[in-house]
Amino acid sequence: MSENTAVAKSTENTRNEAALLPPTDVIEDIDGITLYADLPGVPKDKLNLQVEADTLTIEGEVSLDLPEGMESSHAEVGLPRYRRVFTLSRELDAGKVSAELKEGVLKLRIPKAEHAQPRRVEIQVA
Amino acid sequence: MYYRSLFPRDLFAEFDRLQREMQQSFDPHPSIRGLTRGFPALNIGGTPKAVDIYAFAPGIDPATLEVQLVKGMLTIAGERKPEPLPEKATRHIDERFAGRFQRVVSLPDDVDPNAIDAKYRDGVLHVHILRKQEAQPRRITIQ
Structure with a gap:
């Protein structure tokens, strides 16, 4: 039971803890949006993706194998956590988000909802 | 610089x-x-036995990364290709680094250039360099 409360506590706390903003690319094409985010050092099991209403939250914890007793002498990545929140627009289908994490790069694909897909209007020539 | x-x-x-x-x-x-x-961001630390360098270089084929140690200078170089832009697509946010990169770190004098190994995992390159045997702390027994 103590383990459970510890887990609940840690997820609750992460919202308020300071985090780094991962650099991101967002590309939109006809069928949807592709998002790439740099999350170096985040393994699959430490990545947390959430879609709540129209909010997409990307959160990841850095896990490096640090030797015991290592003293840091220079740090450009000063926090072990990334977080970034995006607001999705209504035409995106949040239920069909697919994600892939490879070598520290997260690739998200958010398709557009069927009704928002562009349709070519045929012009009738009389 | x-x-x-x-x-x-x-x-x-x-x-x-x-x-x-x-x-x-x-x-x-x-x-x-x-x-x-610069890119990649570097974190550096050390223990009495070794020096550890972490280069945060996500999305790179490790085979194309060049790690060189010349006269106490460690160079990490490579190239990161931009994500291809499909036809009729728009780039709304473009923050991720793309292009060739190189970073150089001067190492302390006591590292052993023959005892270096590099690993790439989850987009982080970890270079581990042992310090020379003679530089390691030794306990001297009193006769």
């Missing part, structure tokens, strides 16, 4: 560096190479 040692030894040298960095960030005409923040 200023040369700087990443292994602080001298407090005054550190103050000097700090002052330079502060000046740089307030300077209305920054260096043509920008601020010292």
